[in-house]
Amino acid sequence: MRGSYWFKAKSKKVLFEFSIRRNITVIKGDSATGKTTLLHILYEYLRIGKQSGYSVSTNTAYYVYIRDEVGRDWKDALYPLKNTVIFIEENNDFIFTEEFASFVKKSGNYFVLVTRAPLKMLPYSIHEIYEIITDGKRTDIKESYHEFKEIYSNYPILENNKIQNVVTEDSNSGYQFWTKALVGSKVISSNGNANIIKQVKNLEPGDTLVIADGAAFGSLIESCLSSFRAQTNRRISLWMPESFEYLILKSGVLRNEELISILNNVSQYVESEKYESWENFFTELLITLTADGVERYSKNVLNAYYLQEWIIEKIKGQMPKEIKL
Structure with missing residues (x-):
């Protein structure tokens, strides 16, 4: 399954409009923000159509999982589905299991998961974490208008700081590049995104830039932000491009x-059954496009081609202007 899919779900009082563009979307938010109402409309319309009193328009097949039924669990309900956007209501603890994570990665479906807790088994993007907001400016419709708002749309967190330390989650090509590109700063690898918090805490005092792959950082962003805010001995900026390979492709x-x-x-090219995140797609795309040239890319050891000054400047040019190096 690939591409972007739109939904319009409507009752007499409320109207929801939104699009889904990656294989994993997370909806967060407090109670009474519309999450349950949205899934109820989708579920009832799927069950009995117009008799529900609701209206749902979309350009894809969808399914709503509310809870286990007697003699039938989530596997019975979800495993047969293909090329479907699957909505899963809050309080279904199976979404935190390895078994469910494996299913998500291989099923070829898209998933919209309602949860306030991070899904540590799944590689989802910081850009696909949403809350439902009410837009009071829509005067052309009678219903209360609701839409998805990207929670982390205003990131990176930048403090206009002079960077002394740089922590990158990449330990291979990305780390090798930033070590060469940011010679005025101390560049350290955290050897994976799960180690970022520990690595930052162990640094000597000094303003710090953390570079993480945003395409698969969704489950970690809240804990990172909480930890960084608690560290009063330094200012910490967090920059989360899709991935290092994406920066090269975009440069x-x-x-x-x-x-x-x-x-x-991008969504039109990323087959969800093949790529568990856009990060994997960008890596394969870069390797494929450069396979026969002097710029041949390897994720493990960075080709010296990418350490030429003009290329370094091209890639660094995508850094937010607030970051001073």
């Missing part, structure tokens, strides 16, 4: 017309 270093089309509409 203009590679001259490829097809690449421009892909980057302008």
